[in-house]
Amino acid sequence: MADNEGFRNDWATKDFYQVLGVAKDASAADVKKAYRKLARENHPDSNPGDEVKHEKFKAVAEAYDVVGDEAKRAKYDEFRSLQARGGFGPGMGGGTGGPGGFGGGFNLDDLLRDRGGAAGGFGDMFGDLFGGGQRTRTQQPRPRRGADVESTATIGFTDALDGVTVSLRLTSDTACATCHGTGGKPGTRPHICPECEGAGFVVAGTGGAFSINETCPACGGRQLVYDEACPTCHGSGRGTSARSIQARIPAGVKDGARIRLKGKGAPGENGGPAGDLFVKVKVTPHRIFGRKDDNLTIEVPVSFDEAALGAEVKIPTLGGAPVTLKLPPGTPNGRTFRVRGKGATRRDGSKGDLLATVEVQVPASLDPTAREALEAYRAATAGRPLREGLFA
Template identity: 70%
Template sequence: MSDNGIRSDWATKDFYAVLGVGKSASADEIKKAYRKLARANHPDAVKDAPDAAAKHEKFKQVAEAYDVIGDADKRKKYDQAREMFASGRGFPAGGAGYSGTVNLEDLLRERGAGGGGGGFGDLFGDFLGFGAGQRRSQPRAARGTDLETTATIGFGEALEGVTVSLRIAADAACGTCSGTGGKPGTSPHRCQTCEGTGFVVASVGGAFSMNETCPACGGRQLVYDEACPTCHGSGRSRSARTIQAKLPAGVKDGQRIRLRGKGAPGERGGPAGDLYVAIKVTPDRVFGRKGEDLTIDVPVSFAEAALGAQVRVPTLGGAAVTLKIPAGTPNGRTFRVRGKGVPRKDGGNGDLLATVEVQVPAHLNDEARAALEAYAAATADAPLRAGLFEQTEA
């Protein structure tokens, strides 16, 4: 793997197809496709599924694809390399009709006129993992895979902030062999397949060849006569751990929190990946949320709306407040109670938005019915619907 994360075997991988997007897809389209596939194939979500192993492998492929084409710089180099490597265009190696194998490492050694920089060396040096005129002799550190999980929290916890425990499962260095792949107590020797370089030359198609990670030693350059009994020589094992994550006050349902360095461990001393936590907030029975404001529906009677009233309204986690309803308040009117909403980053709070819902009684006793009939008779001349007919006639 090169310093910028580009790996030689990516020339033969179609990351756009892995994510199910076109080559011209926007960054947002790529991100949406990645999130959808990551959720559908995450090991924690499919651990009991009959095809869990296949989905786990799909999850790793999706994460690898997004790590490349989800990064603008890597995506540009990936597209350039794929275009050049796909059919061998742009690398004449022996005149018309030549069909032999060309080693790109040899091409990269040619620095241009006068031995200066530029040309293929500058374009593909990072991609193949070695600089122009230089063969990489040591495997490079590799960053760990990014992981994704979900945290379900209560409505009040989302507003006030909360620390949650997250169970994370990921590939890590085998605890028995410490990632070497060999049986403890045995001595390694140089890999004969790659002659200790960690890479082998493989045909890409057409008239080209390129370096790939050695299948015998996995790029570790050394092999053991006896494989580790735990990981069977892979140097990796599945491990689970629990971490404590502090979610900030004011997180929203559907928000995605990034925890740096909490993803899968890196390889050969590389940094760990990141952990993305998708937030799911359980709805509250009384309160809703609109940005930094809380919302609440306040039932009032017809008499209270018509004559005016003072109504007590609850707040979330605090004392109730008294809401003054003016006479003649219509159904659906919203009142604002300052400072009783969602905590803000500046230390303040949003507001509480109280919306009046005028209640119509489903049943009336004789006294109430007589009173309403008297009211109806007293207001019979009120032209409530006259405007409707004037608009129709016009």
């Protein structure tokens, strides 16, 4: 038997509940709380040179690895129950029996080994705890959620207001088509990863009182390794896939918005769910209209006389009939008028407004008649102290 298997067999003779200082029926939360307390007290970083506490820390970590895992804890409890009823001898090894044990050359390795090749025996029940000889038969890779995918969609100004369906070409990370994500050459034999012992993760110290789980670097979290690596992905288990999907961009979307499409990302592995697709929307500007929140904006050029004397000015709306602005006499440059219900579509289906800002235009040149009229206007208003406030 390999050294690590002997170590696992030794687990059966240890009371992990006693190591953690909790009752056998303690809740998962109480087990976790006890583990954290003991880990803080005995962590090597906090107790340099204290071999007793170092060994205590190892024992606590070993106990929590079993009792802190729901599936392992259930199998551990079942095994201890069989042992308490006289099912296994104290030594757990091969021999002729003993107090509370089996006679006739009983060996734990034989009990845990699936000698007939059929599943469902003690090897299936306790192989992951005590290093059964056919662990690879019962070890199933965990389901893995697919990766999230990001894409960009560029749409027109009007499409952003009305909503549009766009076609997106996506390239995403996925399981290798040759090995289907295992990382092994098809036809080669899988083994439990020796680095993480089939857990899919390894424990890494943070330099403080706690440790964290990290994806196993040897198997990439797949729990198994193979005799030969896949020739296509070179053991990574990963590949790329290209596909086209139709994505609906909702009405009223704004430039720079990020839309999440659930389950439209990369496919999962081993029955895991697909990831999500995040679409960043870029809206091309309009020649006339702008946007401010849920309102549309437009700049309306008017002449001096229209602003001074008042006028009715016809302006366009986006996708609708023109409307008429009524400018009162003395309308200043930059005044904004609101046209209700002619803006962008809101989420509730209602619409914002159209904000029309007047810009008084100054002619670059004048014909003689216009010049004469303006000079007459200048003479008539010459006495007005227009800039008197600048020197007050």
